[in-house]
Amino acid sequence: MARPFHLGWFLQGSSVQAWSEPFSGAIGRDWMVPDLFCDMARMLEAACFDYILIEDSSYVGESYGGSTEIYLKHGLAVPRQDPAITATLMMAATKRIGIVPTFATFTHPPYLLARMMASMDQISSGRAGWNMVTGSSDVAARNYGLPRLPEHDLRYDMADEYMKVVNGLWDSWEPGAIVADAQSGVLVDHTKVHAVDFEGQWFRTHGPLNSGPCPQGRPVIAQAGGSARGKQFASANADTIVAMIKGTAGMKAYRDDVRARAASQGRNPDDVKVLFLVNPILGGTQEEAVARKAARLARAEASIPQLLAFFGKITNIDFGKYDLDTPVDQLTLTTNGHQQTLDDFKKNAGKKSLREAMLAYRGTSGSVELVGTPDAVAGQMAEVMEEVGGDGFLFSMNDVSRRIVAEVADGLVPALQARGLTRRAYGHAQFRDNLLEF
Numbered sequence: 001m002a003r004p005f006h007l008g009w010f011l012q013g014s015s016v017q018a019w020s021e022p023f024s025g026a027i028g029r030d031w032m033v034p035d036l037f038c039d040m041a042r043m044l045e046a047a048c049f050d051y052i053l054i055e056d057s058s059y060v061g062e063s064y065g066g067s068t069e070i071y072l073k074h075g076l077a078v079p080r081q082d083p084a085i086t087a088t089l090m091m092a093a094t095k096r097i098g099i100v101p102t103f104a105t106f107t108h109p110p111y112l113l114a115r116m117m118a119s120m121d122q123i124s125s126g127r128a129g130w131n132m133v134t135g136s137s138d139v140a141a142r143n144y145g146l147p148r149l150p151e152h153d154l155r156y157d158m159a160d161e162y163m164k165v166v167n168g169l170w171d172s173w174e175p176g177a178i179v180a181d182a183q184s185g186v187l188v189d190h191t192k193v194h195a196v197d198f199e200g201q202w203f204r205t206h207g208p209l210n211s212g213p214c215p216q217g218r219p220v221i222a223q224a225g226g227s228a229r230g231k232q233f234a235s236a237n238a239d240t241i242v243a244m245i246k247g248t249a250g251m252k253a254y255r256d257d258v259r260a261r262a263a264s265q266g267r268n269p270d271d272v273k274v275l276f277l278v279n280p281i282l283g284g285t286q287e288e289a290v291a292r293k294a295a296r297l298a299r300a301e302a303s304i305p306q307l308l309a310f311f312g313k314i315t316n317i318d319f320g321k322y323d324l325d326t327p328v329d330q331l332t333l334t335t336n337g338h339q340q341t342l343d344d345f346k347k348n349a350g351k352k353s354l355r356e357a358m359l360a361y362r363g364t365s366g367s368v369e370l371v372g373t374p375d376a377v378a379g380q381m382a383e384v385m386e387e388v389g390g391d392g393f394l395f396s397m398n399d400v401s402r403r404i405v406a407e408v409a410d411g412l413v414p415a416l417q418a419r420g421l422t423r424r425a426y427g428h429a430q431f432r433d434n435l436l437e438f
Contacts, residue, residue, distance in 0.1 A: 006392030051098030098431035100129030126215035126430035136337035172208030226340020
C-alpha cells in the first residue's frame with residue numbers, strides 16, 4: 001500500500017490578491033473581514049489538511065520601477081493584515097488543523113514572539129505553528145527603524161541565537177508546573193518555572209515567560225531555507241520546511257540534503273517534513289483541465305509586469321529596467337533577499353528571455369505541473385512522492401476562492417484518500433503529533 005503524505009496550504013497573506021481572478025466574488029470590497037479565510041480553514045480541516053501557513057510581508061513593494069504604483073494598482077501583496085489577528089480567528093473557527101502565521105525575527109523581539117506564539121498555542125489547544133523568516137527586504141527593515149537588513153548569512157547567524165532565546169522561554173515552564181490544587185491553594189509550582197537570563201551577541205532576555213506553557217511544549221516551526229545556509233538552519237530548527245524546487249530530481253536532491261543535514265546535527269530526519277509547493281489545475285475532464293491551464297497561462301502572459309514586480313519584491317531587483325526579450329543568462333542578477341528562489345529561477349531560465357523565463361517560472365507556479373481530473377492529479381502526486389521520497393505538498397494558489405478550495409478539498413482530496421495517500425481522519429488532537437503521524 002502507498003505511503004501517505006502530508007498536505008498543507010501556503011496562503012497568500014491577503015484574500016484581496018485574488019480580486020481580479022474568476023469566481024473571487026466581491027473580495028475587492030469584502031477582504032477586511034476574513035470570512036473567506038475562516039471558511040477555507042473549516043473546509044481544509046474537513047479534508048484533514050495538516051496545516052495552513054499564512055504568508056506575510058510588512059511593507060508595500062517599490063522595487064519595480066522604483067515605485068509603489070504597480071503593487072498598489074494590482075494589489076500585489078497589499079493590503080494585508082497582521083497575520084496574528086487572522087490566525088487567531090482561523091484558530092477559533094477550527095478544532096484540529098494547524099495554523100501557521102509568518103513572523104520575521106527583525107520585526108518582533110524574542111520575548112514578544114515567544115509570548116504571542118505560546119498564547120496562540122494555548123487558545124488553539126496545541127495547534128499553533130510559526131513560519132520563521134529572517135526577512136528579505138530593506139524596505140521592510142526601514143519600516144522598523146533599521147537602515148537595512150544584515151547580509152543574508154549573518155541573518156541566519158542571528159536567527160540561530162534568536163531560536164536559543166525563544167526556545168529557552170518556551171522551556172522556562174517545566175511539564176507539570178501548573179498544579180491548580182484547590183486544596184493546597186497552589187496554582188503554579190514555582191520550582192518548575194525558571195528564569196532564562198540569556199545574554200548573547202544580538203539578543204538578551206530575563207524570563208520566565210509569563211504567559212505559561214505551550215500545550216505542545218513549543219509551537220511547530222516552519223521554515224523555507226533554500227540556500228546552503230538556510231538549509232543548515234532549517235534542518236536544525238524546523239519541523240516542516242516549505243520548498244519551491246522545480247522538477248522531481250531537484251526535489252529529491254533538496255529533501256535528501258535537508259535530511260542529511262538534520263542527521264548530522266543529531267536530529268531524526270523523519271522529524272523534518274519537507275512540503276513542496278504545487279498549484280494544480282483541475283477539471284471535470286482532462287480537456288477541461290487543459291483548457292483551464294491555457295486560460296491561466298493567457299492571464300499570466302498578460303500580466304508579465306505584475307509577475308516580475310512580485311518576483312522583484314522578494315529579491316529586491318528592479319526588473320522594470322530590463323528589456324523583456326533579453327536572455328536571462330545575459331543579466332547580472334544578485335540578491336540579499338530570497339537567494340534560493342533567484343538561483344532556481346536563473347537555473348531554470350537557461351537561454352530563455354526574461355519574458356519567457358518568468359512565464360515558465362510563475363505562470364504555472366509549483367515544483368511540478370499537475371493538470372487533469374482529480375483522480376489523474378492524485379495519480380500524478382503519487383508518482384512524484386514515490387520518486388522524491390516524501391513528505392507532502394503545500395498548495396499555493398494566488399487565485400484563492402471558495403471554488404478553488406472546494407475543488408481541492410471536495411474533489412482532489414477524496415481522490416487522494418481513495419488511493420490511501422492522505423488521511424481520512426486526524427489521529428491526534430495536536431498539530432505536531434499529526435505532523436509526525438507518518
